[in-house]
Amino acid sequence: MAIKLAYGFWQRRGGLYRKKSKFISFKSAYHGDTIGAVSVGGIDLFHRAYAPLLFETIKVPSPTCYRCPLSLTVPSCGMACIEEVEKTIKRHRRELAGLIIEPLVQAAAGILTSPPGYLKRIRALCNKYDLLMIADEVATGFGRTGRMFGCEQEGVTPDLMAISKGITGGYLPLAATLTTQPIYEAYLGEYAEFKTFFHGHSYTGNPLGCAAAIANLKIFEKEKVLDRLRPKIAFVKKRLDPWKRWAHVGEIRQAGLMVGIELVADKKEKTPYPIEWRVGAQVCRRAKERGVLLRPLGNVIVLMPPLSISIRELERLIRIVGEEIKRVTSEIK
Numbered sequence: 001m002a003i004k005l006a007y008g009f010w011q012r013r014g015g016l017y018r019k020k021s022k023f024i025s026f027k028s029a030y031h032g033d034t035i036g037a038v039s040v041g042g043i044d045l046f047h048r049a050y051a052p053l054l055f056e057t058i059k060v061p062s063p064t065c066y067r068c069p070l071s072l073t074v075p076s077c078g079m080a081c082i083e084e085v086e087k088t089i090k091r092h093r094r095e096l097a098g099l100i101i102e103p104l105v106q107a108a109a110g111i112l113t114s115p116p117g118y119l120k121r122i123r124a125l126c127n128k129y130d131l132l133m134i135a136d137e138v139a140t141g142f143g144r145t146g147r148m149f150g151c152e153q154e155g156v157t158p159d160l161m162a163i164s165k166g167i168t169g170g171y172l173p174l175a176a177t178l179t180t181q182p183i184y185e186a187y188l189g190e191y192a193e194f195k196t197f198f199h200g201h202s203y204t205g206n207p208l209g210c211a212a213a214i215a216n217l218k219i220f221e222k223e224k225v226l227d228r229l230r231p232k233i234a235f236v237k238k239r240l241d242p243w244k245r246w247a248h249v250g251e252i253r254q255a256g257l258m259v260g261i262e263l264v265a266d267k268k269e270k271t272p273y274p275i276e277w278r279v280g281a282q283v284c285r286r287a288k289e290r291g292v293l294l295r296p297l298g299n300v301i302v303l304m305p306p307l308s309i310s311i312r313e314l315e316r317l318i319r320i321v322g323e324e325i326k327r328v329t330s331e332i333k
């Protein structure tokens with residue numbers, strides 16, 4: 001939806017703006033499984049199979065630091081990856097309608113966190129070169145990173161925002177695309193002008209989904225969910241910090257209550273475990289036997305507990321995951 005809305009905005013402006021039909025998207029990005037979302041995705045394993053069906057997008061490097069796509073070292077890099085983005089935008093600026101990004105974290109790619117300040121600089125580039133910024137907050141929205149939206153962590157307001165998952169607390173399916181007043185107004189006009197956005201889904205605005213979302217938002221206010229998250233996030237960080245020294249923990253990436261623990265065969269060389277060893281899946285299978293339900297992304301163990309989890313439950317979750325990581329990584333050497 002956001003892609004279509006951004007494109008339609010420039011089309012309605014007319015003149016030279018009509019040339020603005022392409023989008024910048026990121027390697028390792030995941031935005032969903034429709035052809036449009038796959039087109040702006042960047043995970044080869046999911047997306048390559050459909051390559052002939054996709055529309056062309058302009059890809060820029062993933063803003064991840066552990067395995068820097070530009071082979072630079074932090075912190076001396078000075079965020080050179082942003083300069084790559086700017087160079088690419090400059091090359092294509094007249095044909096660019098917008099840029100789509102997962103704020104702070106590329107989730108499906110393995111909880112790949114971007115360096116602090118990156119999102120703010122992306123916003124500045126979008127302003128400078130007249131691109132609409134689309135923030136896909138489907139994973140990061142509704143408290144997941146510790147603020148209501150990931151964008152808030154860097155004081156960023158996108159032009160379009162895709163939200164879902166946490167909007168109903170996970171109780172009913174609902175998604176929404178938010179936008180600014182100027183974009184909304186571009187779709188207003190006289191009936192016969194047909195400026196309307198003529199797209200929707202069978203269950204668009206589903207009343208039950210919306211009721212669940214409203215109830216969920218009330219809980220956020222009434223139970224001060226965001227305030228109560230702070231000690232939980234700090235607890236997770238404190239408990240996981242010592243794991244960074246473990247022989248087979250390559251990196252721990254945390255954004256609020258969204259954590260990826262990357263297991264590696266060789267820490268110094270950052271050598272991944274062979275995928276067929278299914279190290280992540282083994283840890284999760286064993287944790288499940290002890291009552292902890294997790295899902296790995298390859299060799300990355302993902303912790304994304306419900307925001308209502310208690311410190312006691314977090315303690316149990318972390319203890320069991322830690323024990324199983326130790327057990328599996330010591331057994332398979």
Ligand SMILES: Cc1ncc(COP(=O)(O)O)c(C=O)c1O
Nearest residue numbers: 030031032102107136138139164
């Ligand atoms: C960042 C992000 N965008 C989009 C999606 C896809 O959402 P949906 O399955 O509702 O299309 C996901 C799902 O995991 C996601 O993490």
